[in-house]
Amino acid sequence: MIVVGSGARHLEDEIRALGGELIEVEIRKFPDGEKYVRVLGSGEEATVVQSTFAPQDEKIIELLLIADALRERGVERLRAVVPYFAYSRQDRVTKEGEPVSVRAVMRALGLYYDELYVFDLHNPETLKFFPGKAVNLSPARAIAEYFAERLGEGIVLAPDRGALERAAAVAEKLGLEYSHFEKRRISPTEVQMRPVDVDVKGRNVLIVDDIISTGGTMIKAANLLREMGAEKVFVAATHGVFAEGAIERVSRAVDELAVTNTIPTPVSRISIVPDVLAL
């Protein structure tokens, strides 16, 4: 039994098409702005799918209200599937006086949910703040399948060392070579970016990251790859948190930009729904 919040309406048709049993839920706002939810079904277990892109706070509160309604109906085991987890980048105190915002949200969800599933969390260590079972799912299968044919015998690259594991997971599914970019200071004012230990000349390249916001790094990396003689350059990311104009800017710089549907965007062509239904 699956309940879809307002942050997962865009996944509803595909969930149904793939055989997921959806419970109807009514979600609207009262005239004063308060959310109203009503869940029209019940069972022993329920999975609430809710991605928490903007307006994030509304979607977080909705997760609590839906859970409260399900508990009230006697549902005993509650799972939250939160494909894009809001506040995931606020994972540490960088200036004194800041909160660890992702902790507050994880703890709040832990009040109602027994299990939490997220996709490609910015800092997987923060799952420890959720009191129940918490799992970080990989988008590697989805990204690999989408780009398999386009990429051919190409290379998968991470934009930096920290993102290598994600690129490796995609490359391994495709049986391809992988590496990452590194930044090197070449003068007091200039930093050079370059892929480590791979020859991109004449080959297709897929750059894989977790989040694209402004897309600046991706554009720089793509331009560099072209200069180095790469054939086609593709860019994939799990979460398309695009700043204004970023989709157009990145798209112009590469042969194809595609992200998963954890957040609905015009380039969310890679679906994580099969992974959700496999849970």
Next chain:
Amino acid sequence: MIVVGSGARHLEDEIRALGGELIEVEIRKFPDGEKYVRVLGSGEEATVVQSTFAPQDEKIIELLLIADALRERGVERLRAVVPYFAYSRQDRVTKEGEPVSVRAVMRALGLYYDELYVFDLHNPETLKFFPGKAVNLSPARAIAEYFAERLGEGIVLAPDRGALERAAAVAEKLGLEYSHFEKRRISPTEVQMRPVDVDVKGRNVLIVDDIISTGGTMIKAANLLREMGAEKVFVAATHGVFAEGAIERVSRAVDELAVTNTIPTPVSRISIVPDVLAL
């Protein structure tokens, strides 16, 4: 040490003027819409003042983020003062499948706060959902002081039997008579409203309620009092959750409409700040 959230900025000057020690807090939004908070001070105890009018969900999440930041700084005892408590009217399941929304919010605040203070909660029984100490404060002092001179030897009325206690509290502070309206069905299609056991002729009347939204009841009551020969008719409420145009409609029907500043509105002339500082 008092920290003021974005839902209590309108109380800041008065808190300072009355000697409250305010800790500076930075509150803004990231470009993607996530809230950023930073608390620039610390101590052993802290009181966070945050009224949760629209956008309610943002203000609730802010309460959690501010609390997380304060805990991170080592604050040991945390109090939340929530003058207007969002979702307070969603206090029971009226149709199967609904949540008890106020419970979800109370529980979430209970993750961080040891004590909760609210004003004139719609259903005070729902305070039981807060795990720590929870107190429902009365606006009676503030309303009584504001209307004392205007009302003279007048009468205080509740719009219905359920609101009698609130009217009684105001009347007792002023040493005045009080009563309530009752509704009587006089035909299958017609309901008559009338004040019980009081003669309003030639006297000033103050009608007191907890929330005014459309103001329909208040306007009906005011018109009826005029027909019955009342002198001046005043309307007071704790929370001015006004629907569009309600302030103007009610104001035209009465001699003065005033609400407390739990929510900032053009008629929020009655201050609860002294009650907050007395905690």
